[in-house]
Amino acid sequence: GAGVSQTPSNKVTEKGKYVELRCDPISGHTALYWYRQSLGQGPEFLIYFQGTGAADDSGLPNDRFFAVRPEGSVSTLKIQRTERGDSAVYLCASSLYGDGNYGYTFGSGTRLTVV
Amino acid sequence: SQQGEEDPQALSIQEGENATMNCSYKTSINNLQWYRQNSGRGLVHLILIRSNEREKHSGRLRVTLDTSKKSSSLLITASRAADTASYFCATDARGSARQLTFGSGTQLTVLP
Numbered sequence: 065g066a067g068v069s070q071t072p073s074n075k076v077t078e079k080g081k082y083v084e085l086r087c088d089p090i091s092g093h094t095a096l097y098w099y100r101q102s103l104g105q106g107p108e109f110l111i112y113f114q115g116t117g118a119a120d121d122s123g124l125p126n127d128r129f130f131a132v133r134p135e136g137s138v139s140t141l142k143i144q145r146t147e148r149g150d151s152a153v154y155l156c157a158s159s160l161y162g163d164g165n166y167g168y169t170f171g172s173g174t175r176l177t178v179v
Numbered sequence: 180s181q182q183g184e185e186d187p188q189a190l191s192i193q194e195g196e197n198a199t200m201n202c203s204y205k206t207s208i209n210n211l212q213w214y215r216q217n218s219g220r221g222l223v224h225l226i227l228i229r230s231n232e233r234e235k236h237s238g239r240l241r242v243t244l245d246t247s248k249k250s251s252s253l254l255i256t257a258s259r260a261a262d263t264a265s266y267f268c269a270t271d272a273r274g275s276a277r278q279l280t281f282g283s284g285t286q287l288t289v290l291p
Contacts, residue, residue: 068221097278106267106281107222120278153220167212167224168279 066090068171070156076177077146085141085174087156093169095162096139098131099155101173107155113139114162146178185268185285193290198255200285202268203248209271211244212279213253216265225253225266258289 069088077083089096094115099107109123113133121131128146133139143150153175157168186201204211210229214222228235228244228251235242241254255262265286269279 099281104283106269106283109278109280112278123278155221157222165210165227167214167227168222169224170214170221172221 068156068158068169070154070171070174072174073172074175074177076179079146079148079178081146083143083146083176085143085154085156085176087139087141087158087171089137089139089156089158090169091137093158093160094136095159096133097157097159097168098139098141099157101153101155110141110154112162119162143176146176148178151176151178185266185282187285188283189286189288191288191290192258194258194260196258196289198258198262198287198289200253200266200287202251202253202282204251204268204270204280204282205249206270206272208246211242211251212269212271213240213242213251214267214269214281216267216284222267255287258287260289260291263287263289 071086096113098110100110101107111131112120116133116136128144131141153173155170155173157170159168160166184203192198208230210227212227213225216222226237226240226242228242239256244251265284267281267284269281271279
């Protein structure tokens with residue numbers, strides 16, 4: 065597609081529920097990133113995919129968070145047993161090669177609210 | 180954790196004036212990038228400067244990089260009301276598997 069698409073744009077869920085956030089990167093971009101942004105802060109790194117594999121998942125806060133990219137394109141961020149502290153905007157970005165020579169293209173994000 | 184720190188946290192100027200934002204970071208980098216964000220949603224890539232470059236221009240944007248001081252600046256000349264946004268620096272640190280680390284941002288307001 066022309067840009068990075070994230071769905072849903074907004075998600076309200078109850079504490080303890082499971083949620084899935086979807087990211088559709090730019091076609092042909094091999095690198096895909098998930099970030100989380102709290103109000104008034106910069107984005108914080110969660111996980112980086114190169115192709116189908118997670119090259120770096122060091123930013124995932126705990127084992128309730130998991131992400132997949134089974135075919136090297138669309139990625140899903142999964143959060144189990146959601147907590148109120150998980151409320152944030154979850155941003156997905158893609159880059160052509162992930163070799164540091166290109167900027168990221170970000171999606172518009174999913175605003176997750178846990179009540 | 181946030182690698183970079185932007186300064187100032189907030190900046191308010193009149194249309195037509197120049198805006199300067201600064202960024203400091205902590206570790207050795209491959210490159211440094213600047214992004215703009217409107218309304219707390221998607222970020223837009225503005226410019227990338229590599230660690231062996233000292234200055235780069237793109238339209239009304241001028242970025243400098245001083246690796247000895249671990250700092251960068253973003254200058255927006257002849258500002259417009261449409262430049263109102265949050266601006267973030269992000270570093271691609273050596274050995275980081277190519278993930279960017281963002282600062283906390285500068286909120287720029289350009290008054291018409």
